[in-house]
Amino acid sequence: xxxxxxxxxxxxxxxxxxxxxxxxxxxxxxxxxxxxxxxxxxxxxxxxxxxxxxxxxxxxxxxxxxxxxxxxxxxxxxxxxxxxxxxxxxxxxxxxxxxxxxxxxxxxxxxxxxxxxxxxxxxxxxxxxxxxxxxxxxxxxxxxxxxxxxxxxxxxxxxxxxxxxxxxxxxxxxxxxxxxxxxxxxxxxxxxxxxxxxxxxxxxxxxxxxxxxxxxxxxxxxxxxxxxxxx
Amino acid sequence: xxxxxxxxxxxxxxxxxxxxxxxxxxxxxxxxxxxxxxxxxxxxxxxxxxxxxxxxxxxxxxxxxxxxxxxxxxxxxxxxxxxxxxxxxxxxxxxxxxxxxxxxxxxxxxxxxxxxxxxxxxxxxxxxxxxxxxxxxxxxxxxxxxxxxxxxxxxxxxxxxxxxxxxxxxxxxxxxxxxxxxxxxxxxxxxxxxxxxxxxxxxxxxxxxxxxxxxxxxxxxxxxxxxxxxx
DNA sequence: ACTGGCTCTCAGGAACCGCTCAGCGAATCA
DNA sequence: TGATTCGCTGAGCGGTTCCTGAGAGCCAGT
Numbered sequence: 001x002x003x004x005x006x007x008x009x010x011x012x013x014x015x016x017x018x019x020x021x022x023x024x025x026x027x028x029x030x031x032x033x034x035x036x037x038x039x040x041x042x043x044x045x046x047x048x049x050x051x052x053x054x055x056x057x058x059x060x061x062x063x064x065x066x067x068x069x070x071x072x073x074x075x076x077x078x079x080x081x082x083x084x085x086x087x088x089x090x091x092x093x094x095x096x097x098x099x100x101x102x103x104x105x106x107x108x109x110x111x112x113x114x115x116x117x118x119x120x121x122x123x124x125x126x127x128x129x130x131x132x133x134x135x136x137x138x139x140x141x142x143x144x145x146x147x148x149x150x151x152x153x154x155x156x157x158x159x160x161x162x163x164x165x166x167x168x169x170x171x172x173x174x175x176x177x178x179x180x181x182x183x184x185x186x187x188x189x190x191x192x193x194x195x196x197x198x199x200x201x202x203x204x205x206x207x208x209x210x211x212x213x214x215x216x217x218x219x220x221x222x223x224x225x226x227x228x229x230x231x
Numbered sequence: 232x233x234x235x236x237x238x239x240x241x242x243x244x245x246x247x248x249x250x251x252x253x254x255x256x257x258x259x260x261x262x263x264x265x266x267x268x269x270x271x272x273x274x275x276x277x278x279x280x281x282x283x284x285x286x287x288x289x290x291x292x293x294x295x296x297x298x299x300x301x302x303x304x305x306x307x308x309x310x311x312x313x314x315x316x317x318x319x320x321x322x323x324x325x326x327x328x329x330x331x332x333x334x335x336x337x338x339x340x341x342x343x344x345x346x347x348x349x350x351x352x353x354x355x356x357x358x359x360x361x362x363x364x365x366x367x368x369x370x371x372x373x374x375x376x377x378x379x380x381x382x383x384x385x386x387x388x389x390x391x392x393x394x395x396x397x398x399x400x401x402x403x404x405x406x407x408x409x410x411x412x413x414x415x416x417x418x419x420x421x422x423x424x425x426x427x428x429x430x431x432x433x434x435x436x437x438x439x440x441x442x443x444x445x446x447x448x449x450x451x452x453x454x455x456x457x458x459x460x461x462x
Numbered sequence: 463a464c465t466g467g468c469t470c471t472c473a474g475g476a477a478c479c480g481c482t483c484a485g486c487g488a489a490t491c492a
Numbered sequence: 493t494g495a496t497t498c499g500c501t502g503a504g505c506g507g508t509t510c511c512t513g514a515g516a517g518c519c520a521g522t
Binding site: 098144 | 246255258259404409452453456
């Protein structure tokens with residue numbers, strides 16, 4: 001795990017989103033503090049000096065830009081991960097991602113947020129820790145997005161990639177379909193869990209066909225599990 | 232990295248630009264101090280003895296030229312990188328670049344500033360560190376701006392050069408289009424990310440056609456990556 | 463003024479992807 | 493064993509993303 005106890009400040013005015021983020025990040029092992037407005041964010045930063053800020057640009061009082069300016073002006077250097085609406089014109093976003101910063105568009109998937117946070121922290125806090133995850137004969141490099149099975153590279157679509165990453169990070173643990181849906185798909189997706197079945201099917205075609213014993217196993221009535229042979 | 236902890240003094244009166252520069256340079260590994268006026272710059276230099284000054288010529292109190300004169304008169308010899316408006320007359324600018332000095336016109340691209348700073352420091356602080364970057368069969372000399380693919384020299388336009396440099400410095404890492412836009416294009420560019428696609432297309436024509444396996448790969452839904460064969 | 467190179471925009475088309483659905487098969491239960 | 497539920501996967505539609513050629517506007521050099 002990358003910096004298991006990095007301090008993160010979550011800034012979003014929608015209580016629902018804020019809770020979603022707070023809970024997920026705490027579960028992922030981060031030390032999380034959350035506030036709902038720009039002014040509160042500024043004082044929280046000065047008090048707490050977080051390692052990263054997850055900052056919504058649409059805030060009721062001061063905008064995310066304003067918050068950033070003030071913080072940077074007062075010498076705060078930790079990276080910021082911005083949350084922006086998808087229909088915000090690109091040019092508003094341009095100029096934001098200075099240094100280690102990055103942004104994610106709403107609606108996002110929780111897994112995506114966590115992956116991005118880890119990617120930033122990996123670079124910021126000069127961690128030797130590699131960007132590659134291994135599970136059995138599977139390996140996935142999160143920087144290059146290269147995935148290989150038994151030494152052979154395979155091509156994955158974006159959704160396939162995100163799903164597999166979630167499975168790998170939770171290998172040897174049964175995950176329900178709705179759990180998968182909640183983590184991998186955007187939080188406002190309101191379709192059927194059947195789509196998880198479809199994507200599991202796609203992954204099986206690309207992975208299990210190249211390996212002696214199937215790695216993706218179905219736990220009927222519960223969900224799926226990515227099994228690393230003989231842990 | 233060139234001189235990971237060279238001391239740089241940023242002098243600009245616009246807080247936004249100052250923050251942009253400070254953050255980017257800190258992230259690039261420099262030891263940065265920033266001030267907003269000419270008088271403050273002079274006292275900061277006397278206190279701190281920076282290895283390089285990034286100096287806006289348009290300042291509210293003393294002009295960049297005035298600052299330079301006084302500093303040089305008092306025996307300060309570190310190089311100065313001037314920031315000038317594009318419409319400043321040529322003769323003003325030509326007088327600037329004496330000694331190790333150089334200038335960049337506003338609006339600039341962040342990547343460009345960092346490259347220039349590194350180029351100056353490379354000369355000033357007798358660095359053994361070479362100005363040539365290699366990625367697979369690609370090589371780029373940052374001093375001469377010569378680029379070759381598989382031993383054959385190729386001609387690149389300024390923008391193509393900057394884009395390729397950014398890709399090479401971040402080889403084997405997926406870069407999103409907006410990330411590329413933020414680093415390679417000028418900070419006030421507010422066009423579409425489509426232009427990145429266009430320039431990627433130009434580079435492909437010049438690079439991938441001369442090499443056995445394509446080096447610029449599209450990661451659909453994420454961005455682009457320059458891949459060095461057999462990492 | 464003319465020319466050529468460069469940046470940037472735009473639009474057509476192609477490839478790809480996400481998602482749904484339906485039919486079939488497998489597991490489960492009475 | 494038969495009925496029912498659950499899971500798998502092929503087919504396909506509609507939308508998105510990406511690529512590239514064409515060209516307008518701009519600037520520099522001649």
